[in-house]
Amino acid sequence: MVVDQLSESEVDRLFHALADSTRRSIVVRAISGEHSVSSLAASYAMSFAAVQKHVAVLEQASLVTKEKRGREQIVRANRETVRKARQLLDEYEKIWRQRADRIADILAEDSED
Amino acid sequence: MAVIRTEKDPEALSLTVIAEFDAGVERVWQIWEDPRQLERWWGPPTWPATFDTHEFREGGSAGYYMTGPDGEKSRGWWKFTSIDAPHRLEFDDGFADESGGHVEAMGETHAVVTLEEAGDGRTRMTVVSRFESAEQLQQMLEMGMEEGLKQAMGQIDGILAERASV
Numbered sequence: 203m204v205v206d207q208l209s210e211s212e213v214d215r216l217f218h219a220l221a222d223s224t225r226r227s228i229v230v231r232a233i234s235g236e237h238s239v240s241s242l243a244a245s246y247a248m249s250f251a252a253v254q255k256h257v258a259v260l261e262q263a264s265l266v267t268k269e270k271r272g273r274e275q276i277v278r279a280n281r282e283t284v285r286k287a288r289q290l291l292d293e294y295e296k297i298w299r300q301r302a303d304r305i306a307d308i309l310a311e312d313s314e315d
Numbered sequence: 316m317a318v319i320r321t322e323k324d325p326e327a328l329s330l331t332v333i334a335e336f337d338a339g340v341e342r343v344w345q346i347w348e349d350p351r352q353l354e355r356w357w358g359p360p361t362w363p364a365t366f367d368t369h370e371f372r373e374g375g376s377a378g379y380y381m382t383g384p385d386g387e388k389s390r391g392w393w394k395f396t397s398i399d400a401p402h403r404l405e406f407d408d409g410f411a412d413e414s415g416g417h418v419e420a421m422g423e424t425h426a427v428v429t430l431e432e433a434g435d436g437r438t439r440m441t442v443v444s445r446f447e448s449a450e451q452l453q454q455m456l457e458m459g460m461e462e463g464l465k466q467a468m469g470q471i472d473g474i475l476a477e478r479a480s481v
Contacts, residue, residue, distance in 0.1 A: 217448070298334075299321075300359060303317050304356035306317040306336055308352060308356060309337065
């Protein structure tokens with residue numbers, strides 16, 4: 203199928219990770235460039251530990267990667283996974299586009315009779 | 316293309332599809348109401364749907380199966396939760412086991428269909444589908460969607476050939 207193979211638990215982790223507005227915001231920031239966890243923490247009205255937790259959830263869902271650099275933890279977006287999240291709905295959209303076209307074909311027969 | 320607009324909400328796991336058809340509201344309603352017309356478009360060409368029950372009334376249920384390219388069958392059920400002919404229809408859609416029992420573990424999709432006059436005898440159909448989980452959505456997609464796009468052309472050919480033979 204067009205959706206790259208993701209296990210069911212991977213898909214669930216993915217959607218769970220994206221269900222939180224702070225985490226979505228972190229992903230958006232991480233897409234535009236790398237950030238340290240401490241610089242991310244400074245951008246949100248929450249503790250370093252809270253931000254670190256959000257990053258951990260995103261990391262488990264493979265939405266971001268975290269890498270130690272000196273005393274800093276650098277967060278980067280995993281673009282591939284972000285893309286996959288939308289793909290599922292894209293696929294379902296395709297189904298409905300095809301259904302709508304088939305309906306149009308059936309309706310077109312009326313005028314031909 | 317019949318679809319004029321779609322809206323995707325990955326966080327809410329919902330998809331809105333808006334399509335326009337060159338037919339009146341009453342006529343478009345029939346493609347939902349009449350199981351013989353419904354099964355001509357619900358399943359993709361590689362997984363055609365067969366509805367063996369279709370109680371088109373509020374509280375009624377429908378049972379169908381889709382037959383895959385190797386003869387494998389995927390069963391589904393609908394429960395019509397609201398029907399306001401010919402403008403609005405709501406139903407739950409889920410997986411069924413071989414005897415037609417609901418497979419609760421797979422979750423269900425809730426669909427809201429509205430038909431409105433779009434002028435010039437045309438009809439606008441809006442379908443909002445809401446999923447319970449991403450797992451369920453993926454499972455639905457795996458039900459024969461693999462080659463759906465490629466094969467859609469084949470089905471159109473089939474309908475054209477059928478018309479020619481009428």
